[in-house]
Amino acid sequence: MDRLLDIRDLRIEAHAADGWHEIVKGVDLTVARGEIVGLIGESGAGKSTLGLAAMGYVKAGLRIAGGSIRFDGQELVGAPESALRSLRGRRIAYVAQSSAAAFNPAWRLIDQHCEGPVKHGVMPRAQAQDEAVKLYREMRLPDPGQIGFRYPHQVSGGQLQRAMTAMAMACRPDLIIFDEPTTALDVTTQIEVLAAIRDAVRDHDTAAIYITHDLAVVAQMADRVKVLLKGSEVEEAPTREMLARPREDYTRSLWAVREFRPSPRGPIPDEKPILSVENVSASYGALQVLKDVSFSVPRGRTVAVVGESGSGKSTTARVIMGLLAPTRGGVVFEGQPLVAHSRQRPRDLQRRVQMIHQMADTALNPWHRVRDVIGRPLEFFLGLRGKAKEARIHELLAEIELEPAQFIGRLPGELSGGQKQRLCIARALAANPDFIICDEVTSALDQLVAEGILRLLDRLQRDKGLSYLFITHDLATVRSIADEVVVMQKGEVVEQGPKDRMFTPPHHPYTELLLSSVPEMDPDWLTRLLEQRRAGAAGGQAGADARGAAA
């Protein structure tokens, strides 16, 4: 086999206050020409570090401590910077997770696209521009001739991610490193990006390293998969073999969230719903974001609100919390209509309805210690002081499975992502609420950590009879924890009902689209789905047919 990239016993160290620590511990990685290798693992597994090292690059504060990286016979460890620069972008390209952050907002897409080929002397500007349009077409971007003349903020997230892939291919590189290119996208957009990336890479016979934490995605993309854990290799096998017969327990545990089921339900204690949203319309200025939204949450149950970004899920939460006043309709809590503004609500009501945010990072004040974060609602709502407060903080920390003595004095910066989210849960619990809105609480977390959070929420629901409104775009999460599902699109509820009914056909067309877009473990899933959709579209309209043929 012709080895394009050959990494041997690579060791990378990170600098910390007390010296250097190894974060990549002797990993081997080979990529043949035209092969796609998937790297999976939790955050902190060293996936991205390894991916960047394939370009001979390490981030500031890191150093290569040993091993070798050979790209097409050339040793990259210790190679002069000028030699590396002539490789990067030219023969090895990189696609980052957040294309919105990776594009320079002040330049048009095509200017940024042509910079690489022109700088590296691959082709003159005019030719690079023609090539760019060709690549945009291959990436199935709408209006490929013109889209390059837009600025990054003028195209959608999925389009930007595809433009970035096109940019990576501008110099016809031998190897592209994809670092979680679809993690930040909705399921429906993810499909398009995945299909475009896969076809483009195969058509040009480019080798790729595909980094992700989603096994189902990697199953669609990679020929071979390597699983990493804390900087060491767990196992490596061809994709189909690993999916059929994972050898290690850790690999099997990566499936865990898909198997999680909530604890069995007793009868609903009270027929009256704890909260109902009644005919709510709301707008930001002139832009209407909610149209006549109605649903209710039964006591002690979990209702999941599903939809893409922009569907109005989070706005609904803001209306319930009293941060945005509805233009029509209202929210009823325990049979009483809620005042539109949270400021005017009685304190007891503020206490009973709590919310947990998506990004625990921004939901915790970086200067408040764990003690203060949990202590404040105790003091504010329940009037606890001194010893009683301290004791309750310890109880709550034990409840969210963090060792009180160890964590009580820490700042949020000294916690991991999962621990931060647990802390946010404890803060909500401190108020003794009856109803909690969970706004995408697991979507920023790794699957294993997310599963821990779901288990915790489930146990708390069982012990305390809490009711949840669970906002998410991840249907795997919905399947595992929801009792009822509300599907939203463009500010409207398109379908709602008990979970079992929602997951069995027939569906509303939009629900169908959402459901069918969730990647499955089957490596043939994407190919099959695209064929199905193409067949469906070909029957309907000639235009879609022509587009399919062009691609």
Added chain:
Amino acid sequence: MPRHLTLLRTAPLSAKLALALIAVYAVTALFAPWLAPFPESEIVGPKYLPWAAPHWLGTDALGRDVLSRLIHGARNTVGIALATTVLAFLLGAATGLLAATVGGWFDTIASRVVDVLMAIPSLIFALLILTITGTSVIALVLVIAVLDSTRVFRLSRAVAQGILTMDYIEVARMRGEGLGWIVRREVLPNAAAPLIAEFGLRFCFVFLFISALSFLGLGLQPPTADWGSMVRDSAKLISFANFSSWQAATFGLAPLLPAGAIAILTVAVNMVVDWVLHVSSGLRD
């Protein structure tokens, strides 16, 4: 407190040195009357004496002891600059953070008032006001503090606006926290780092501003010793400096003494500020 002590122990050499220097200035300013060998504004000998006992740094144009005036100047200059900067920060940061948090008409009015104040060149504005109020120390401190607080207002308002978009502010608002809590406990700690950096810079600017006013005759009035006016008084000596012998050379160095005192304090304050910023950004990561 032990946490702060460990922090101090792990401080880099530059910060320790700077803290020591600031301590020396503080002691000098506090105990000036006891440290100075001669009174502040008494003529104690012939004018322009070279550096020799008992006048270790010579005498000035009127025959006053330069060392004593430098020591007294520490009290006047540093004291007034510090009082002014602290006042400017209390005023500017409080209104800036409030304007950002409250928003609405309060923000609009406060911002426009600040715009108007900033539109007038501050030296000319200060001259105008001081001509009306007279040049008492209190008037000087108040006028400069108000003028400087406009810059602090701008900065703290901009910083706070960034912080106010964070989810933890929303959490506090949903909890029903009052304005005081949100400004003091949620916004202020996160705005502290840029404000401290600005403090170091402002402190030095106030020095220069007072010197400029003194130069124009509207700052501290003679015979009070302050470093700014001492620089001005002795500046012309540079042109007569003669470096052929040690005795003659000291004569030309006279203006460098108060200037050096200002420069060293400025550098020391900024070194400490840098260190504080480094520590606070480290906590955030």
